Amino acid sequence: MKILIIEDEQSLRDNIVSYLNEDGNICESCDDLAGAISKLASYTYDCVLLDIGLPDGEGFAVLNFLKKQMKEESVLIISARNSLDDKVKGLNTGADDYLTKPFHLAELKARVDAIFRRKAANSNNRLVFNEIVIDLLGRGVEINNEPIVLTRKEYDMLLYFIANKGKVISKNAIAEHLWGDEMDMHDNFDFLYTHIKNLRKKLLDASANDYLKSVYGIGYKFSAV
């Protein structure tokens, strides 16, 4: 996947680039509107990560540019502004998703993958990870061609882990992904343990490999090996 990251905060940009760069992605980045437009004018990307507050203008200009040029790039807005208006404006101008800062890199990765999958949904709606096959439209999971039944949260978690395979994901990031920030689950990770325990058990019961590893004190890692 070819990704363009438009973000003016250098340290954040670097982290995003290094996080997304693995997993067979190619990331390019720029820090202002002019650079973004010139890159988008000459190259084609699968996905664009767009910060709205750029030093030389609002990121909406990029959306307008893409629309005018009839380009097919998926756009994920990453903005410090958690305003409903901005969200609506962004999504109406052609953005595919809107992520409010601060966010976890794992969340970003999961969103990028989701956008990409949606874009490719016409050709392929199956996500295959070794012996795990996920039917994205029917939300069904098969392991070694045997269907297993997952709850909504377990299914979400599985997708999240696969999107961030090989990475250590903090408990906070998983909790925020599953419950959103409105639920105020932050001081309580008991639910997370339960869900992860159940998911892991279901995967193992269906004789999948034990991908899910606990990283003591911080979170989990879904590793391919």
Added chain:
Amino acid sequence: MKLSAHYNKASIIVSVTVLLFGAVIYFFAINYIARNQLDRDLDEEIDELFEFINTYHRLPEADFNGDQTTFFITDHRTATRFFDAPYQNPKEHKPENGRAVEGSVILDGVIYKFTITISRDSTEYLIQIIALITLILMAALIVVLFLINRYVLNGLWQPFYTLLNHLKIFNVSENSGHQRLITNVKEFEELDQAIATMSSRVKSDFQNLKQFTENASHEMMTPLAVITSKLDTLIQDEQLKPDQFEQIHDIYGATSKLARLNQSLLLLVKIENNLIDDAEVIDLKDMLTEKIRQFQELVQSKDLHLIANLISRKIIISKYLADILLNNLISNAIRHNIHGGELSITLYDDKLAIQNTGMANAINADHMFDRFQKGKRSEGIGLGLTIVRNICKMYGWEVTYSQDECMHTFQIVFDPSLVG
């Protein structure tokens, strides 16, 4: 009492007093002048009498010049003296008030005391007419004063009331400028000018402050994003020791708390400025059912006994705010609950009540809706109930808290202006 009524009262009291004094003085002055006039007339009569006696050397008849004149023989001279005396009208034969003069005259060595009486009737009539006119004038003046005070003064003060209304409906978060007053009264013009200046300054200050809060909160989000992404990157290093991971975990917690605090502050700013105006008709029953489903896990984890009595109730509210409102109330009711306690959510036609068991006296009820007030054991950020209160205020509802031993109750009483 209104200013015009005060003024009315004072001006009428003063003018009636002045008029009464004036009338009394006027009455005495006219009386005095009329009497003087009569006395002058009597003086002339005496001159005529002397002239008659000097010419004819005899006393005239009683009805000298139509006046009643009497003569007595006396042995001493008397000084000329004017006095009031009854007057017998010869034509109508009835007594009238009269004015008389007495004096003495010497004819052929005999001293006569004479008395001349003339009628005071005409001057009295004059005084009566004048008094009547004065009274009528006084009454007319009072009526006119009253009417002037009532209509003209009220009219004069109209710009003041207009300004007062402007001030009453003044909303610092509203963007429309002060509507200028059209008046040719200098004082009101100045007042209007002052209010216009003041309101525009207050508004711009408020806008600046709002902008500052918003900008500050937004500006904090990017550094928070940097911290989060650095931590996300840092934990990929599996060489870290477990206790280092635990430190990082705490940093995560603090960062996300800071982010939530920031978001809550921004939300408060938005609610206080009525920036969220996407109200729609929502059935609260559906929403509560959905919320109860969402919170199921939390409810189960604390072994709470959940009682939900819901009726279909449509309200007009922004879906976004309704979500926050219910989240805050229900998560509070769960968080401050005791293990195995009770949570009851009851939706009535006119109110929503959320009850939970909990510690007695866990919170200070007086300040419970204030910013950053929270129970001793609370892990929250202390803005949840402030947000609840402000959302309710925005829609004209009333949120109340009451505590009965270990039962804490939050009630939202809906405004009567609801769709049924």
